Amino acid sequence: MSNRYVVIGAGAVGALLAAQLELSGQAVVLVARGDNLAAVAEHGVRVRRPRSTEQVRVPVVAGPEQLRLTHQDVLVLATKTQDAEEALTRWAWLPVSDEDGLPTLLGADLPVLTFQNGLATEDLALRRFRRVYGVSIGVAASHLTPGEVVSPSYPIIGVAWLGRYPANDRPQGRFGRRDVEAEQYAHDLRAAGYDVDLVDDIQAYKARKLLVNLANGLGVLLGTDDERERARELLVAEARAVFAAAGVEVATASPGHLVVEPVPGHVAGHLSTWQSFARGASSEVDHLNGEIVRLGRRHGVPTPVNERLQRLLGAQAAAGLPPGVNTIDDVLADETSTPRPLTRLEA
Ligand SMILES: NC(=O)C1=CN([C@@H]2O[C@H](COP(=O)(O)OP(=O)(O)OC[C@H]3O[C@@H](n4cnc5c(N)ncnc54)[C@H](OP(=O)(O)O)[C@@H]3O)[C@@H](O)[C@H]2O)C=CC1
Ligand SMILES: CC(C)(CO)C(=O)C(=O)O
Incomplete structure (x- = not known):
């Protein structure tokens, strides 16, 4: 069964990603707050592009209390770094239901994709989550108005490097050292319009990006x-x-x-x-x-x-x-x- 992406943080990176996932026909829920939540709930995410503006209806919730987590869920952390700890805590210890509706896992058992600039978030996530995938993303996105993102790049929305954190935590499974989970995320992000490279040492890519930031x-x-x-x-x-x-x-x-x-x-x-x-x-x-x-x-x-x-x-x-x-x-x-x-x- 395919993944459902739970995108936490409806700013430049998160709202745009959620809109792109929705437009590519993938299951997604956006977690928003404040005026942004009200605007997205009423009108969807407004995406302004070079030659078009789209109003993308994305399922949106205020938090985990409005969502039943399942084994198909992938958490996508799209807050700023200073908000990451609070968000990770909020989502880690919730029940996650299996296909019979039984709460057999916790949020911390789900994979989490960390999109933050800087070097800090992956370790914050690792404190609670075992399956941490760092993503270093380059997008020229802008979020200044509730419910709206400006995306000056189209049809390629952004470029990204994705890898398991820490590097040596890649599962040794049926496919040897291949990380099929990471490949699935890369596949889904590509379908949503992102140019994604899978990398062995994601922190080296985050360090490279930090030099820019x-x-x-x-x-x-x-x-x-x-x-x-x-x-x-x-x-x-x-x-x-x-x-x-x-x-x-x-x-x-x-x-x-x-x-x-x-x-x-x-x-x-x-x-x-x-x-x-x-x-x-x-x-x-x-x-x-x-x-x-x-x-x-x-x-x-x-x-x-x-x-x-x-x-x-x-x-x-x-x-x-x-x-x-x-x-x-x-x-x-x-x-x-x-x-x-x-x-x-x-x-
Ligand atoms: N903007 C860009 O072009 C790029 C950003 N990045 C990186 O991506 C990450 C995200 O950045 P960006 O999208 O710009 O950030 P934004 O500030 O635009 O968006 C973050 C959103 O997360 C919300 N938020 C914070 N905590 C929670 C929570 N617990 N639950 C739900 N929502 C929450 C914020 O709400 P509120 O506004 O109420 O605080 C805000 O709407 C950062 O690390 C940034 O450095 C990387 C590449 C490019
Ligand atoms: C430099 C840039 C735009 C690259 O994506 C970025 O990371 C940011 O705005 O923080």
């Missing part, structure tokens, strides 16, 4: 292109030094290619971190630049530029301030300054 936070700041590029180089150089000291492998395979086109009425190029600040939502920076800072502290490698960016955006998020109130020269400044986002807003 370290610059996400710069998009929230004001500055010139030269300053942005200089800061990006410094952030990445620190991360590479930290990865070398910590023994974190970085995948060397060439990155995937995603075609991005203009979507009428949409301002392109705002990454997921910018979207969080624009919506007044919590920020993932502690799990992007903060991951480099954490590893640097553990392994005795200085990471001043990542730390300044983390501090600046941490304070900005805590004060509930939108993009465009701090500047990149605060990140480049050669000092451990205390950010002054309120002063700048007042100025």
Whole structure:
């Protein structure tokens, strides 16, 4: 029997994925909350593309209490990293019914696909779930309005790398070292419009992606292109030094290619971190630049530029301030300054 995907988190990645699964005829349930839940329940997910807009009716629930989990379910974690722990806890210990309706498993026995940027979620999942599949995804998706995602790529929606976590946990079964479960997920995601590669060491691919996402936070700041590029180089150089000291492998395979086109009425190029600040939502920076800072502290490698960016955006998020109130020269400044986002807003 085919899988049913329970997509937890109806933002840029999750709502788009749920819509794509639905459009490709696969079983899916979207888990949403707040205004987003109300909008999707009433109108479906509105997907704005370069040459069309679709209103996709997707089954949606507020949480596990509105769903009977079965052995066919695959949990897809599509929250930001800072929300992952709470979501994983909520879904891990629920009864899962077999075909006779008997509760023979728990949520933690189901497979979970973790779509987060950064390096943290797979271990959070592994604490409760045995079958963890990490997914590193590249999409240019945007979610700023309840019930709506903008997807500037079509017909290939996104590129992804998927693999069992940890790498050596692949089941030794009838097909030897082949991971038929991972192959099924890759097959289903491809049918939904994603270009998917199966990989042996998913964390190496997540590390490669993290090198890109370290610059996400710069998009929230004001500055010139030269300053942005200089800061990006410094952030990445620190991360590479930290990865070398910590023994974190970085995948060397060439990155995937995603075609991005203009979507009428949409301002392109705002990454997921910018979207969080624009919506007044919590920020993932502690799990992007903060991951480099954490590893640097553990392994005795200085990471001043990542730390300044983390501090600046941490304070900005805590004060509930939108993009465009701090500047990149605060990140480049050669000092451990205390950010002054309120002063700048007042100025
Ligand atoms: N946006 C992008 O283009 C890309 C994002 N990513 C990564 O994918 C992951 C998801 O990002 P993205 O889609 O942008 O995030 P969003 O913030 O757009 O969406 C996450 C959604 O999850 C919801 N949520 C949080 N906790 C729960 C919960 N317990 N139950 C149900 N819903 C919940 C949030 O609700 P609320 O709004 O109420 O907090 C929000 O609607 C991140 O790790 C990100 O870095 C990777 C590649 C590209
Ligand atoms: C850089 C990008 C757009 C790649 O998918 C991303 O990961 C993000 O917005 O966080």
